[in-house]
Amino acid sequence: MVMKLGSLITATLPLLALAACGEESTPAEDAADVAQVREIHDNPPPVPVDPERISYNDIEKNNLFGAGCGFAPANSLSVIALAQPENGYLKLKGEIIHLSPDKGGAELPMSSWQNYAGEKFAFELKQLPGEGEESGVESTSWPGALTITNAKDQTVYQAEGTLQCGA
Template sequence: MRSVWVMALAVLAAGCGEREPSAAEQQRMDDADVAAVKAAQEAPPVPVTPDKILYPDIERYDLFGAGCNFAPEGSMAAIVLAQPARGFMKIDGEMETFAPDAGSGDLPLGAKGKYTAGAWSFTLDLASEEGEQDGIETVNFPARFVLKNDRDQIVYQANGIAQCGS
């Protein structure tokens, strides 16, 4: 009988040492739990392979103008056109028009570093070093391109060359 009382007192004493979390601690734990549930529910990004923008596309959609275009490593064809007033990509055979983000960094010839469209956004980051002159009106820069979906997930990224000119 004595051992039963000793056990009961030991269990009660063990429970006395735990304190309730403060309201701020509880809020942090709740926020972490909610974030974990949301992360588990978010679908993984669906990869995108941008189509090449060819000269017939430039003529058809009147994409002429100064700015920068981006071609991924191993390709000479542009997949992105970044101009001062708009940006363009061809995704799943459809030409997408992007608006420049006025708060993003400036690229040569008035192009911007970030552009957004309804379901997409992209960033074009030129290497800080000087580009190489390529012809009379163009300069080639090492560059990094990232395309994100409307959930801010990366769906395509590549290193390559940004050719800026008019």
């Protein structure tokens, strides 16, 4: 056992000597390093989400009927966000997420709102510049954009597409 301990000490001493030969760090550098590690720990990078299509079955099952706006990403007809006068909805990992409107913010057509927030996520729907065109008996479509953020206000999804509002 003594032989193994002596070998371990002999092997470790050169490593300690190498570490001692390096430049000494200042307390400010040490504090900056600690702050950087804490920042990474306290604010990990955002984990992207992949919003799913809110199907007619989802609307029926969760009673999501009513006037408002829906967002479909470019090259898709699938609505992935619903904005209604009193509620907003996303579907993430098979679950319908309920969000509340920010009624102090910008209003969209059909008494829906630009911003909705929940416990873990929030979304912002924007009506982009451009002419709206009738897309049904009681609906109009515009260019739009959707941004979803997490509870730390980090962007986890962003897309442009179509904002369709109607009854």
